[in-house]
Amino acid sequence: MANVMDVATDDNLQYQFFPVSSGSVQFKVRAANDAHIALTTGPQESDPMYEVMIGGWGNAKSVIRKNRTKPDKVEIESPGILNGGEYRGFWVRWDSGIISAGREGEAIPFISWSDPEPFPVYYVGVCTGWGATGSWKIEVPPTAPVAAALYAAPPGYPGGYGGNVPPPSGGAGIWVDVSGGQVPPGAVVGGQDCSGEPLYVARAVHEGATIPGKLVPSHGCAYVPWGGIEHGKPQYQILVGGPNNWVPTSGSNVPPGAFPGGETEDGEPLYIGRVRHEGSLTTGKVQQSHGVCYISFGGQELGFPDYEVLMP
Known part of the structure; x- marks a missing residue:
C-alpha cells in the first residue's frame, strides 16, 4: 500500500523535491492553474530536467519542456484540466526516454514526448505559480524513503553556488564543502x-586520510570506509560538475589518468570506485596497493576486487 505525502506549494514556481525509486508518480492536485512537475537527477533545479506543465496559460494548455528552455517539446490544448476547488488525479511516467502524463484511471496519456537523449530520473519536484497555489496528495511507494523526503536547497552553498549562479558541468569538477545531507547543484550522482x-560522490577526512565515499542525503551525512568500519561524517565534500564516466576494471588495474579522489594517511592516492552490492550501486575508495574497491555498507568496510572506477 503506497503512502500518501501531502505537499502544499505556494504561488512562487519553487519546486519541492522528493526521491523516487520507480518510473512513475501518481498524485492528486488542487490548483486553479499551472501545476508543474519536474523530473531530475538531483533534488534541485538543474539540467538535465524535464518539466510537465499541466494547466498553464490560464488553465488552457499543457506542455512538456526540457532543460527549462523553449520551444516546448510538445503542447496540447487542455482547457479546464485543473480545478482550484477540487482534487484532480494524474500520473506522470518516464520509460526509456518516453515522458508521458495522463489522468487518473486512464491508461492513455493526454501528452507524451520521446527524448532521443534521455537521462536517469531520481527525483520528482512539484510547484505552482502564475497566480495559483497548490495542494498535493502524492503517492509514495513504501520502498522509497518517506522520512525527510522533501529536500529544500539551502539558500547558499559554500563555493558560491547560491542564488542563480549555475554550477560547472562536465570537465574536471570541484569539491564543495557541505554538511548535514545537503546536495549542491550539479553534484555527481554515483549510484x-x-x-x-x-x-x-563524496569524500571526508578521517584519521589523517581524505577518503572517497558516498552521500546519503536522507541520512544527513556522508559515509567513508576505513579500518573495517563504516564512518558517518556530517561534514564532507561533494564532487560538483565533474565527470560521470565509470570504467569497469579489477584488482590493481587502475587505468592511467583515473580521477583522483583523495589519499591515505600515508600519502597513497585513492581513486573513486563503485560496486553493486545487495541491490545498491555504492561509491567508495579504490586503493591500488590493496587491489580492491572499498565501500561502506551496513556499518562495515567491504572490499571488492571487481569494480568500476571514475575517469575524467
Missing part, C-alpha cells in the same frame, strides 16, 4: 541505495 535513493 543509488537499496531504497532507490540517489548516492552522490
Whole structure:
C-alpha cells in the first residue's frame, strides 16, 4: 500500500523535491492553474530536467519542456484540466526516454514526448505559480524513503553556488564543502541505495586520510570506509560538475589518468570506485596497493576486487 505525502506549494514556481525509486508518480492536485512537475537527477533545479506543465496559460494548455528552455517539446490544448476547488488525479511516467502524463484511471496519456537523449530520473519536484497555489496528495511507494523526503536547497552553498549562479558541468569538477545531507547543484550522482535513493560522490577526512565515499542525503551525512568500519561524517565534500564516466576494471588495474579522489594517511592516492552490492550501486575508495574497491555498507568496510572506477 503506497503512502500518501501531502505537499502544499505556494504561488512562487519553487519546486519541492522528493526521491523516487520507480518510473512513475501518481498524485492528486488542487490548483486553479499551472501545476508543474519536474523530473531530475538531483533534488534541485538543474539540467538535465524535464518539466510537465499541466494547466498553464490560464488553465488552457499543457506542455512538456526540457532543460527549462523553449520551444516546448510538445503542447496540447487542455482547457479546464485543473480545478482550484477540487482534487484532480494524474500520473506522470518516464520509460526509456518516453515522458508521458495522463489522468487518473486512464491508461492513455493526454501528452507524451520521446527524448532521443534521455537521462536517469531520481527525483520528482512539484510547484505552482502564475497566480495559483497548490495542494498535493502524492503517492509514495513504501520502498522509497518517506522520512525527510522533501529536500529544500539551502539558500547558499559554500563555493558560491547560491542564488542563480549555475554550477560547472562536465570537465574536471570541484569539491564543495557541505554538511548535514545537503546536495549542491550539479553534484555527481554515483549510484543509488537499496531504497532507490540517489548516492552522490563524496569524500571526508578521517584519521589523517581524505577518503572517497558516498552521500546519503536522507541520512544527513556522508559515509567513508576505513579500518573495517563504516564512518558517518556530517561534514564532507561533494564532487560538483565533474565527470560521470565509470570504467569497469579489477584488482590493481587502475587505468592511467583515473580521477583522483583523495589519499591515505600515508600519502597513497585513492581513486573513486563503485560496486553493486545487495541491490545498491555504492561509491567508495579504490586503493591500488590493496587491489580492491572499498565501500561502506551496513556499518562495515567491504572490499571488492571487481569494480568500476571514475575517469575524467
